[in-house]
Each structure stands twice: as C-alpha cells, then as structure tokens.
Amino acid sequence: xxxxxxxxxxxxxxxxxxxxxxxxxxxxxxxxxxxxxxxxxxxxxxxxxxxxxxxxxxxxxxxxxxxxxxxxxxxxxxxxxxxxxxxxxxxxxxxxxxxxxxxxxxxxxxxxxxxxxxxxxxxxxxxxxxxxxxxxxxxxxxxxxxxxxxxxxxxxxxxxxxxxxxxxxxxxxxxxxxxxxxxxxxxxxxxxxxxxxxxxxxxxxxxxxxxxxxxxxxxxxxxxxxxxxxxxxxxxxxxxxxxxxxxxxxxxxxxxxxxxxxxxxxxxxxxxxxxxxxxxxxxxxxxxxxxxxxxxxxxxxxxxxxxxxxxxxxxxx
Amino acid sequence: xxxxxxxxxxxxxxxxxxxxxxxxxxxxxxxxxxxxxxxxxxxxxxxxxxxxxxxxxxxxxxxxxxxxxxxxxxxxxxxxxxxxxxxxxxxxxxxxxxxxxxxxxxxxxx
Numbered sequence: 001x002x003x004x005x006x007x008x009x010x011x012x013x014x015x016x017x018x019x020x021x022x023x024x025x026x027x028x029x030x031x032x033x034x035x036x037x038x039x040x041x042x043x044x045x046x047x048x049x050x051x052x053x054x055x056x057x058x059x060x061x062x063x064x065x066x067x068x069x070x071x072x073x074x075x076x077x078x079x080x081x082x083x084x085x086x087x088x089x090x091x092x093x094x095x096x097x098x099x100x101x102x103x104x105x106x107x108x109x110x111x112x113x114x115x116x117x118x119x120x121x122x123x124x125x126x127x128x129x130x131x132x133x134x135x136x137x138x139x140x141x142x143x144x145x146x147x148x149x150x151x152x153x154x155x156x157x158x159x160x161x162x163x164x165x166x167x168x169x170x171x172x173x174x175x176x177x178x179x180x181x182x183x184x185x186x187x188x189x190x191x192x193x194x195x196x197x198x199x200x201x202x203x204x205x206x207x208x209x210x211x212x213x214x215x216x217x218x219x220x221x222x223x224x225x226x227x228x229x230x231x232x233x234x235x236x237x238x239x240x241x242x243x244x245x246x247x248x249x250x251x252x253x254x255x256x257x258x259x260x261x262x263x264x265x266x267x268x269x270x271x272x273x274x275x276x277x278x279x280x281x282x283x284x285x286x287x288x289x290x291x292x293x294x295x296x297x298x299x300x301x302x303x304x305x306x307x308x309x310x311x312x313x314x315x316x317x
Numbered sequence: 318x319x320x321x322x323x324x325x326x327x328x329x330x331x332x333x334x335x336x337x338x339x340x341x342x343x344x345x346x347x348x349x350x351x352x353x354x355x356x357x358x359x360x361x362x363x364x365x366x367x368x369x370x371x372x373x374x375x376x377x378x379x380x381x382x383x384x385x386x387x388x389x390x391x392x393x394x395x396x397x398x399x400x401x402x403x404x405x406x407x408x409x410x411x412x413x414x415x416x417x418x419x420x421x422x423x424x425x426x427x
Contacts, residue, residue, distance in 0.1 A: 006336065013340075017344075017347060021347075021351055043336075047333050063330075063333065063334075067333075067337045070337070070341060071337070071340055071341065071344070074341055074344040074345070074348075074364055075344060077348065077360070077361075077364070078344060078345075078347060078348030078351065078352060078357075078361060083354050083356055083357050083360075083417075086357050086360060087356075087360060090360050090363065090364065093341070093364060093367060094367065097341075097367055097370070097371055100334070100337070100371055100374075101371075101374055104334070104374050104375060104377075104378040105378060106374045106377070106378070106386050106389075108386070109370075109374060109386050109389050109390075112390070112393065113370075113389075113393070116393050116397065117363075117367075117393070117396070120397070121363070121396060121397055121400045124400055124401070124404055125356060125359075125360060125400065125404065128356060128404045128407060128408060129356055131408070131411075132356070132407070132408075132411045132417055133417070145416075145417075145418070147353040147354060147416075147417075147418040147419075147420065148352075148353070148354050148357075150353070151351040151352070151353075152350070152351050152352070152353050152420075153350070153351070154351050156350075157347050157350035157351045158347060160346070160347070160350060161343045161344070161346055161347040161350075162343075164342075164343050164346060165339060165340065165343045168339040168342070168343070169336065169339065172332060172335050172336070172339070173332075176328055176331070176332050176335075179328060179331075179379075182326050182327065182328065182331070182379045182380065182381075183326075183379070183380050183381035183382075187381060188381050191381050191382075252386075255383045255386075256383050256386050256387060256390075258383075259383040259384060259386070259387045260387045260390065263384070263387070264387055267391065271390070271391055271394040274394060274395070274398050275394060275397065275398055277398075278397070278398030278399075278401045278402050279401065281401070281402050281405065282401040282402055282404070282405040285402070285405035285406060285408075285409055286405040286408055286409070288409065293412065293413055293414065293415060294413050294414050295414075306414070306421075
C-alpha cells in the first residue's frame with residue numbers, strides 16, 4: 001500500500017461522504033453511495049493484493065468483510081437522519097470491530113466489547129434517545145426534526161476529515177518502516193512460558209496431562225522451570241524433556257487478566273474510582289428537578305418564549 | 318483438535334488494521350462536526366474510542382504484548398463513565414429546552 005493510492009482513495013471517499021452529508025435529492029445520495037462503495041471495493045482490492053505471504057482466506061477475507069461492514073455502518077451512522085437508527089448502526093460497528101478483535105486473537109476483549117458496549121452503553125443511549133424523542137416522531141423520515149436532517153457545514157467538516165486522514169496515513173506509511181520487527185514465534189512462546197511459570201497449578205496440570213508419570217515438581221522452588229524454543233514451551237524433569245501441549249498454554253483471558261492485575265493494579269483501582277464517581281455524578285445530575293422549562297421561566301418574567309410553537313404543551317418539568 | 322498457536326503478525330497486516338482504524342476515527346470526527354443532535358455527537362465520540370481501541374489491539378498483537386488489550390479495558394471504563402455523565406447532562410439540557418439541538422446552546426461557547 002504505497003505511493004499515492006491511499007490518498008486518492010481518501011479523496012474519493014471524502015467526496016462520497018460529502019455527497020452523502022449535504023442535503024440534496026435522492027439521486028445525489030445514491031451517487032455518493034455508489035462512489036463510496038466503489039472506493040471501499042478498490043481499497044479492499046489494494047489490501048488483498050498486498051496481503052502478506054500466503055493468502056490465508058480465513059483471516060484475510062474476514063478482515064476485509066468486517067472492515068467493510070464497520071466502515072459502511074459508520075458512514076450510515078453519521079448520515080442517518082434518525083438518531084435511534086444511528087445508535088443501531090453504531091451497534092453494527094461495535095459488532096464488526098468485535099469480529100476484528102477475534103481476528104487479532106483478542107477473544108476476551110471481543111466479547112467484553114459486545115457485552116459492555118453493545119449491551120450496556122448503547123442501551124443507555126437508546127433509553128435517553130427514546131426518552132427525549134417520544135412518540136412525536138412519526139415513521140416518516142421527513143417528519144424528523146430539521147436539526148437531525150441538516151448536516152452542519154458538511155464541506156468544511158469533510159475537508160478537516162480529509163486532512164486528518166491524509167496526515168494519519170502519511171505518518172503511518174513513513175513510521176511503519178521504522179518499527180521494530182514483530183514478535184517472532186520464539187518470543188511468543190516466551191510470553192506463554194513466562195505466564196505459565198507464574199501459574200503453578202496450571203503448570204502442574206499441564207505437565208501431568210502431557211506425561212502422567214512425570215516426577216513433578218522436579219526442581220527446587222525459586223528456580224525457573226519453564227523453558228521455551230521455536231516449537232513451544234517445555235519443562236525439564238531430571239533428564240526428560242516434557243513438552244507442554246498447546247491446549248495447556250495460557251489463554252488470552254489469562255494473559256489479559258494477569259497483565260491487568262499484575263502490571264496495572266493501581267490503574268485498576270483508579271478505573272473503579274472513575275466509575276464510582278461517574279455514577280455519583282450521574283445520580284446527582286439527573287435527579288435535579290427542573291421545575292420550569294426555560295420557556296415557562298421566560299414567560300414568567302415577561303420575555304418572549306424561545307419556542308413559541310411549543311408553548312402550549314409546556315409540561316416538561 | 319489441536320490448537321493452532323499464534324503465528325507472526327506482519328507489518329503489512331498491522332498497516333491494514335491501522336488504516337482501518339484511522340478511517341473509522343476520521344468518520345467519527347466528521348460525524349461529530351456535522352451532526353447537530355447532542356446524543357449523536359456523543360455517539361460519534363464513542364466511534365472514535367472504538368477506532369482507538371482497534372489500533373491498540375492491533376499494536377498489541379504486533380508485539381504480542383497484552384498491555385494493548387488492558388488499555389482497551391480502560392477505554393471501556395472511560396467510555397462508560399463518559400456515557401453516564403454526558404447522558405445525565407443531556408437529560409438536564411433536554412428538560413430545560415425540550416430539544417436535542419446543539420445549536421440551541423450556542424451561547425455556552427461565548
């Protein structure tokens with residue numbers, strides 16, 4: 001993915017986004033959709049041509065599929081005139097990025113994302129949306145409030161986005177070549193072996209499962225017992241080498257949990273405090289009663305109401 | 318069934334994930350600038366959080382370091398706290414003026 005291709009793709013994507021955002025007839029929006037999908041397909045072709053080494057269908061095609069779903073759902077989310085549908089499209093973005101997390105072998109985060117984001121945070125958003133926009137909104141899109149249908153200055157916003165995208169991509173293409181090499185197989189086995197070292201009970205079970213007759217533990221305490229090489233981790237018991245089966249290796253959840261509790265205990269406590277304070281703040285803020293809406297107050301002191309049309313049904317207290 | 322242990326994650330795959338996450342981030346930014354609905358603006362910030370989380374997890378996979386995923390847990394925490402507080406504020410604002418239009422509160426910026 002070198003040269004000018006990413007920038008040209010950004011440009012045409014930005015144009016499509018502008019066509020979708022600006023108020024206009026359906027034909028223009030259709031044109032924007034077509035240009036957007038063409039850009040997306042072109043990007044996917046570029047990506048699949050440069051996929052490293054052997055083309056691995058399970059991983060690479062799924063990456064393209066999840067990426068395309070995430071990007072198109074995100075675009076639909078910011079262009080949909082009705083906020084409830086925006087929230088639903090955001091759920092779609094969350095689902096497909098959970099799929100990307102699965103491809104990145106972050107299983108725990110994938111499911112935590114679905115449970116916490118799609119399950120909890122988005123439901124809160126839906127509650128507030130439905131609380132705020134009650135039955136007044138009809139099924140017809142044309143009935144949606146004007147501020148939801150009209151984008152605010154789509155041209156300058158798209159230009160800002162284009163500049164940001166170009167900067168990010170050029171920073172990445174220049175920066176990626178300076179990155180150190182990725183972790184190789186040996187290093188990954190070391191990461192697994194190190195964690196297994198810290199989990200004595202699991203190590204014990206792993207050794208017993210690999211070799212039921214093993215004399216275990218063979219070494220004195222406080223001596224490192226798990227070794228590793230290109231093929232995986234093993235333990236040395238006397239003169240025997242006992243390979244640890246891949247199934248007995250620490251899982252992603254164990255790695256994340258260990259990293260969280262072992263390396264960042266203070267941050268964990270801090271996160272708890274942040275959540276607690278947010279809960280207090282939300283309770284304090286939301287229970288304050290607003291006895292009069294602003295229009296009623298203005299009428300009380302003899303000013304013109306700000307929304308004359310909604311004056312009649314002023315029961316928002 | 319044998320469990321396939323991790324294979325090395327190349328720079329090229331990393332760049333795909335990074336491009337993907339920056340596109341999502343930019344879409345979130347454009348949405349934040351163009352939408353007028355307070356709640357949808359906050360949704361767009363959540364989209365930007367999401368993009369950052371993808372970049373974190375991709376870098377974590379690149380170095381096989383689980384700190385990236387741990388950071389995503391903290392992103393989730395901050396997003397939940399932000400949602401709680403921001404939505405409480407939006408409910409307050411809505412009770413006052415019975416609209417979600419951000420332009421109605423333009424004088425707050427003056």
